[in-house]
Amino acid sequence: MASNYHYDVIIIGTGAGGGTLAHHLAPSGKRILLLERGGYLPREKDNWDSRSVFVEKRYKAACNWEDKDGKVFHPGIHYYVGGNTKVYGAALLRFRKEDFGAIRHHGGISPAWPIAYDDLEPYYTKAEHLYQVHGEHGIDPTGPPVSAQYRYPPVKHEPRIQELHDDLKRMGHHPFPLPLGIRLNEDRREASPCIRCNTCDGYPCLVNAKSDAHITCVDPALTHSTVTLLTHAYVSRLEVSPSGREITKVHVSRHGAPEEYTADIVVVSCGAINSAALLLRSANDKHPRGLANSSDAVGRFYMCHNNSALLALSKHENPTVFQKTLAINDFYFRADDWDYPLGHIQMLGKSDLEQLRSGAPVFAPGMVLDQMAKHSIDFWLTSEDLPDPDNRVLLNKQGEISLHYTVNNDEGHARLTAKLKDMLSALGCEKHLIPTSLYLGKRIPLAGTAHQNGTIRFGTDPKTSALDVNCKAHDLDNLYVVDGSFFVSSTAVNPSLTIMANAMRVGDHLLTRLGVTSENGEK
Template identity: 70%
Template sequence: MSTSTHYDVIIIGTGPGGGTLAYKLAPSGKKILLLERGGYLPREKENWNSRTVFIENRYKAKETWRDKHGRPFHPGIHYNVGGNSKVYGAALLRMRPQDFGEVKHDGGISPEWPICYEDLEPYYTQAEHLYHVHGKHGEDPTEGPASAQYKYAPLTHEPRIQELHDDWQRMGYHPFHLPVGVMLDEERKDHSPCIRCSTCDGFPCLLGAKADAQAVCVEPALRYPNVTLLTQAKVTRLETDGAGHEVTGVVVERNGETETYKADIIVVSAGAINSAALLLKSANDRHPHGLANSSDMVGRNYMCHNNSAMLAISKRPNPTVFQKTIGLNDFYFGSAEWDYPMGHISMVGKQDLDMLRTGAPAFAPGLALDVLAKHSLDFWMTSEDLPDPDNRVLVNNDGGISLHYTENNLDAHRRLAAKLKSMLNRLGCEADRLIPQHVYLGKKIPIAGTAHQCGTVRFGRDPKTSVLDEHCKTHDLDNLYVVDASFFVSSSAVNPSLTIIANALRVGEHLLDRLR
């Protein structure tokens, strides 16, 4: 069934890319259609239940993918208005200026981007203000220049984290307030939607106080009469004209029916994995290997970071509630002993019994896990994984997704973990501090951890080696854009969310010029 309404812009996906783009375009008066595969994530008491969220996986998509060996796994994908930002940890960091250039790693080369830090910097500032990012520019010596200070003051450290901050400073390191997007006013707590609860990182926010794409961008965009949102609208393929130069139809499964929507400009923002899969599924006579895939780059160079969680268990309890307030980049570009980049260290949301159960052996006693959770300092480590054309998204004969991924640049990540342990062991042996040689529990995030997915539809100047141009328009089709983390050339070593948001604002400006 074809619909009679013709839109100026169709945006597929409502996460940080698509949702932010809709917000940017909404005041233009142009007719915009947002297509969301899922519905609204329910606000219910289970939002704050770690067993429901992490063990029962209540909010994850009921979907099975396969790895390179054909083994099934359940990906960390969320189909709902706001996309994965509904459950993200809201750590919103800028990439470093050097990340946009060629960087030599122990495991290979991280390639140069077609734009530089200065091109994206004004949009980073806009993104920080829009997404309520709390922080303080100038604390982290590895960060680039900022045209404006954060609009919101940095989140205060709770006592145990403040001790860690002070200890690291005394040791000569440079801890900084982690930039976090929450709707919190610590000076006027009675007027603050955010209450600094322990169920933020990885949880949906029951109070609607997390700066996610739905709250910050989609809902404000929908206040404009020219913006329409359709939920439970799964896009199955894109159709082109006979010459294959333009997308002429967006085919949608909705309410048991097949519908086709049309627009002058089509923007895909379904996440790096699903965006690549959609282009591959849209193969036709003019594009036999997938839409916009004359370079054979669609789906290739998948990256997701080398991510690990590390718990440092001490004799002292850790009563911290909102723990994710501190970061450290002293080893981002290497150390005195090693010339290659290692990565980023920060805190992760405070772990509890049920969170630990997700990675513990089945025989691990609950009481022991509960004691460990109450005595742990919980860290997150991110190191860069490098683009590899053999790390790729593929579509199976049944339409399902296969994610072929081989880890790389792992020595950097191991060295980062060793540095963190060494720093913690040097904190002292006083009774009120962590003791040397305390216990560490570590877990590397497996292939199912797709939260940092990027790189599958890379942008660049050369159509032979990239899918998108500098404005994230496909080289092969004149009216097709991709605005999510697919466009990344390299993954850097920070969460991709802020860069996705900033780029959506940048591309939004380009589209406004084009629509005029």
């Protein structure tokens, strides 16, 4: 392919943001180039091997970053077609309606967004339908109003999780089916790609049954002759016009060889950390602090949630295979003894012996670990961290990523953990919560970047935000950012569905800008 070929749109990144946007724009007939720094994740037996995935970290990118103290760490980042959605747990929840307004937390204020829930609601529905989300609106009392029900019913609880659900109900709580993006047909009236295996949450899917951005969006987009994908295409920097108002070239290193591409519109969708790093790397005389950074907001306000992966021990065996089917939001905004938000609880994929052995002391008897694995019930707890300008993405002297982060607003998370612990006896579990051995601590560490967001925030004021409400850079006329970077708050649920929905919202704006009046390319 000629490296000087011109496109209508270049999208850098193929994950939840870039992949969804490509799918939305593909029927327009516009020339679209997708640039992905990685290749296709291999389909192999190791996809289903917990030692390979979690212990040997086979699918994580071979890169190292540093923290605020200069300590090197290996981030949980994945460079493949489909981005991090290749290994996500596919929990696709809407933000609560209140999340779009200012909310007072114990640790400070979660700021209001420049758009309202109603602006995103139609796109939440489209995203749920596109990603084949299984669930049921109306059960979670904190759930926002919806214009349409899910097209697919909730994933059924297995017996031990059904017991958990029933016990929570008896306690006066409101458990609800965790909305999941998987290609499952439980009634068997038609073939089901998903086989409800025990290697879903955090694993690549060997049978392509997870609704990831690769399978759901990129592959269908490539059926259009006007859409092109280049893999192993690392974007090193973006070049601007003499006026500084337009991106004129996208500089790419592909298989080690330099290439250049041009487009009327350039969309950055590398994930919140790498998108900020790209804009910072692209500093020039017109933009000395980095592209879109006259506000000095680029890279700042990094958020990743206060997360914990915790294991409870059931008093009788838990033979559940597909465990990630239940959640509760009863403590999302407050508790009976606390007037501030605590957060969200959902199930994790089931721990196995190999995972427990990987983090256990060398003297831990294998028989004990085997019994723990057979009795484990696994929970994922999420609380909101707040936007702090000093939590940020920077480039070190070598031009590599330096991720600075200090935990904030952690009292609510501690109380959420205590709430779950207090319920364990009534849930048929021992009165202990054990940190998942994969993390060896009470919290997900800095390397756990799955919920990254907030580094290129959007807003109405160019002095305090990098993007406008359509996610176009205030400082440039043809640069957009469509991933979790645009968030102004992290809320306390998984960010993926909001990234997908916003990609569709921005996609409609781009179609109008490109002179397309429908998704089918009609003018």
